[in-house]
Amino acid sequence: MSLIASIHSFRGGTGKSNICASLASLLATDGQRVGVVDTDIQSPGIHILFGLDESRITYALNDYLHGSCDIAQTAHDVSGRLEPGMAGAVYLIPSSLKAGEIARILREGYDAARLGEGFRQLVHELRLDALIIDTHPGLNEETLLSIAISDALVIILRPDQQDYQGTGVTLEVARKLGVPQTMLVVNNLPTIFEAAEVRVQVERTYGCEVAAVLAHAEEMMALASRDVFARRYPNHPVTDSLCAIVAKLGVLTERG
Amino acid sequence: MATRLWREVEDVEPRQGLTMTALLDLPDALRTLLAWMVRQGPVTLRDVCHHLDESHGACRQLLLALQDKGLVRVVGRGGEPCYQVWLVLDRGRSHPRRDALGVLPLDL
Numbered sequence: 001m002s003l004i005a006s007i008h009s010f011r012g013g014t015g016k017s018n019i020c021a022s023l024a025s026l027l028a029t030d031g032q033r034v035g036v037v038d039t040d041i042q043s044p045g046i047h048i049l050f051g052l053d054e055s056r057i058t059y060a061l062n063d064y065l066h067g068s069c070d071i072a073q074t075a076h077d078v079s080g081r082l083e084p085g086m087a088g089a090v091y092l093i094p095s096s097l098k099a100g101e102i103a104r105i106l107r108e109g110y111d112a113a114r115l116g117e118g119f120r121q122l123v124h125e126l127r128l129d130a131l132i133i134d135t136h137p138g139l140n141e142e143t144l145l146s147i148a149i150s151d152a153l154v155i156i157l158r159p160d161q162q163d164y165q166g167t168g169v170t171l172e173v174a175r176k177l178g179v180p181q182t183m184l185v186v187n188n189l190p191t192i193f194e195a196a197e198v199r200v201q202v203e204r205t206y207g208c209e210v211a212a213v214l215a216h217a218e219e220m221m222a223l224a225s226r227d228v229f230a231r232r233y234p235n236h237p238v239t240d241s242l243c244a245i246v247a248k249l250g251v252l253t254e255r256g
Numbered sequence: 257m258a259t260r261l262w263r264e265v266e267d268v269e270p271r272q273g274l275t276m277t278a279l280l281d282l283p284d285a286l287r288t289l290l291a292w293m294v295r296q297g298p299v300t301l302r303d304v305c306h307h308l309d310e311s312h313g314a315c316r317q318l319l320l321a322l323q324d325k326g327l328v329r330v331v332g333r334g335g336e337p338c339y340q341v342w343l344v345l346d347r348g349r350s351h352p353r354r355d356a357l358g359v360l361p362l363d364l
Contacts, residue, residue: 112275173280
């Protein structure tokens with residue numbers, strides 16, 4: 001059975017898309033077939049990390065939600081961009097970058113059940129081992145749906161007071177929806193803090209496992225979304241921490 | 257069938273579909289069942305019996321009640337019928353979009 005995992009943060013700018021892209025890259029390098037869905041319809045962006053040019057996007061998630069195409073037609077194989085000849089594969093399902101399409105979906109909405117069906121069809125038709133959903137920050141209807149259908153929820157937070165309460169709300173929602181496994185990832189921790197202490201403190205505060213604490217990395221800032229961090233810096237300590245998250249998700253993959 | 261679940265189904269107001277925020281507002285046992293159904297996708301009567309560890313007859317009555325309340329729909333044609341939570345999004349529809357935080361009874 002395949003894994004469906006939502007990567008979420010209550011606030012924007014937490015590094016959620018960067019982490020999504022690195023997790024997908026690491027899973028694929030390990031031989032797994034991975035789908036990445038950009039459900040951040042209002043402000044899509046993860047395609048940039050995978051080097052997918054807008055002109056190459058024939059169909060986007062918006063087109064599927066409006067019934068203009070099948071979900072598999074929206075999948076773009078970006079494996080070659082990550083690592084030619086890699087053992088696994090990464091398929092990116094981008095959201096549309098066209099202002100009219102973004103406005104249309106905000107104005108008209110779409111059939112919620114179709115989104116869930118699309119996720120399951122992707123897993124089946126692309127024979128995916130894992131489907132990673134890059135959610136829109138905060139809690140709206142489609143994010144709640146993405147969380148509800150997930151086997152795992154990874155909540156990204158920064159060591160920032162503004163993130164703390166929102167993370168608590170998201171955890172409460174996950175518990176109400178009975179998400180089988182939820183984990184926290186603390187991102188961009190200033191190097192003056194001790195990661196182990198922060199981990200203990202966050203776990204105690206939320207009563208939830210911390211899968212990784214990612215220290216602030218100048219390389220991440222300098223990369224500026226031009227590439228997937230784990231691919232560019234395979235031996236970096238942050239990549240080691242990202243591998244720890246993959247290991248947790250790997251347990252889930254074996255669960256089914 | 258757990259008395260609590262039946263009572264919750266009987267008490268819920270009839271509607272035509274369910275938003276995710278409305279699902280979160282449902283009482284515990286009913287919300288837990290419907291959240292499981294959302295995660296599973298379309299499920300058969302047999303799946304529900306197995307999940308609830310209840311009899312065929314009891315689960316069929318429950319699914320009929322959920323249909324009557326407008327919470328669940330039968331999907332698929334031919335073969336074994338499947339049941340799916342009737343999900344709707346409130347964005348761009350008759351209800352104004354609500355901030356999920358505003359409707360969640362959270363005490364954090």
